[in-house]
Amino acid sequence: MKFFIDTANLDQIREAQALGILDGVTTNPSLMAKEGITGADNILKHYVDICDIVDGDVSAEVIATDYDGMIREGEALAALHPQIVVKIPMIKDGVKACKYFSDKGIKTNVTLIFSAGQALLAAKAGATYMSPFIGRLDDISTDGLGLISEIRLIYDNYGFTTQILAASVRHTMHIMDCAKIGADVMTGPLKAIEGLLKHPLTDIGLAQFLADYKKGN
C-alpha cells in the first residue's frame, strides 16, 4: 500500500519524507489556498518545490472544467516535473481529458469520485489513480469504506490497473480499514499516519527496557 500525504504544507511533507515511508503527495486548490499559495506562477513553483522534497508522484489539479482548458493546463503541469500527476475532476470533459492524457503516457488522478460508476469510468478512461473521498461520504452518513470495497471488487473482476487512491482520509482507522480492503494508495494528513506508531505497550515496554538497562550500568 502506498502512503501519500494530503497537504501542500512543505514542513509536513518534509517531516513525512524524513520518516522514510512516503510514496507521494496529493494537493488540491483548497489545500494550496490553506497554505496561502495563490497566483498561477506561485502555484506552479510550489508544485516544483514539493517534487524536490519527495521521490514519488505529486498530484497537481487542473482548474479548467472544459476539455481544451484541461488539456492546456494538464500539459503545462506535466511539463513542470516528471513526478507530476495531472489531477482531473470526474466530469464528462474530465473523462475525455483523462483518456487523452493516458493515451499520451501522462499520469492522471481522477478526483472527486463518490460512486462505483464513476470509478468504472475512470478506469475505462485509463486513469493511473482515481480518488474516492471516503471522509466526505462518511460526513453525509454514507459508507466511504464500503465504496472502496465495491471499487476493489469491480477492478479485480476485470483486472483494471487503475490504482484506488483512498482520499479524504481523516484518521488512523481509515488507513487501517483501507489496508484491509486492499486500497492501492491512501492519502491523508500526517497526524493520521503518525497514529499508526502509537501503542501504550510500546511506551511501557521501552521505559522498562531503559530502566532495566540503567540498573545494570
Ligand code: G3P
Ligand atoms: O484528498 C482529498 C482531500 O483533500 C479532501 O479531504 O478532508 O477535505 O474531505 P477533506
